[in-house]
Amino acid sequence: MTAPGLPAGTRAPVPWQVWYLTLALVWGSSYLLIKLGLEALSGVQVTALRIVLGAAVLLTLVAVTGRRLPRGRRTWGHLLVTGTLLCSLPWTLFALGEVRVTSAVAGIANATTPVAAVVATAVLLPGEPVGRRRQLGVGIGFVGIVLIAQPWSLERGPDPVGLLMVLVASASYGIGWTYVRRHLHGVDPGGLSMPAAQVLVALAQVPVLLLADWWLRDLPSGGPLAPAGPAASAGGWALWGPLLAVGALGVVGTGLAQAMQYAVVRAAGPTVATSVTYPIVVVSVVLGVLLLGESVGPLVLLGAGVVLAGSLLIGTRGGGRRRHTPAVSVDPARMGG
Secondary structure (H helix, E strand, O other): OEOOOOOOOOEOOOOHHHHHHHHHHHHHHHHHHHHHHOOOOOHHHHHHHHHHHHHHHHHHHHHHOOOOOOOOHHHHHHHHHHHHHHHHHHHHHHHHHOOOOOHHHHHHHHHHHHHHHHHHHHHHOOOOOOOHHHHHHHHHHHHHHHHHHOOOOOOOOOOHHHHHHHHHHHHHHHHHHHHHHHHOOOOOOOOOHHHHHHHHHHHHHHHHHHHHHHHHOOOOOOOOOOOOOOOOOOOOHHHHHHHHHHHHHHHHHHHHHHHHHHHHHHHHOHHHHHOOHHHHHHHHHHHHHHHHOOOOOHHHHHHHHHHHHHHHHHHOOOOOOOOOOOOOOOOHHHHOO
């Protein structure tokens, strides 16, 4: 199979199934890493550090593999949109949302991305038939979201503001990749060039995010880079542990995972690669419960199962139908938290 991060045709002895399982663990643990990072950093600071480290890894891989970034002002104008929808916006909302909800709930929200992708396809790609199967999947997905939110009992359900943030973050992935399919089809130089360009756009937005975050926190002394989480003043491991967690999120979950994902796509195809969304939910819930002691109520678990059923229905092609481009394009940084 193709070696991660290397040009097509380069062989490696690692089966794609190994990369698939690794990706499920990496992306499923991203919500845990965000929660740990929030102990010493604000939500925006977690996102900023993640972007900086992820961009450094991706740009290095692009240089090492001899690829080039996309060219043209029109292309970069669209990349400004996709870099926001697929990187800076969802990563910021996931981090801010996890201030209010558990990492398990944030991971469950990720399963709603295919639902949003179908809705976005109907709006942005009206010439592409959605089909009854996917329409049914969207309906089932919305039922699952209602079960998770439990609007009839705000005391029992997740924090509504936090839940809304992580749901919007997940929807942003589906909308962003539908936008890519409409406006950036055929301009990808290949390899990791396109995801690197999108993270580069997010990197350019980092100063604005940090300054806005600092201003919203009433301009505390120390500036926008001073750690702002509850354990920021404790020092020692209370500070360095969260920083290392976000470091792993940026280097591995946002950088190296991109190369792993492309290895899976080349070896097994995009449909198989997209299905990693489902074990991500399981990993995020298990890690949140076992390592963070989070509590997941029965209705939340039921809602998660319903959402997964809807997403699975969306990703399944009906027999005898003409094959269409998948509703959710595959990119590692977009599927994890």
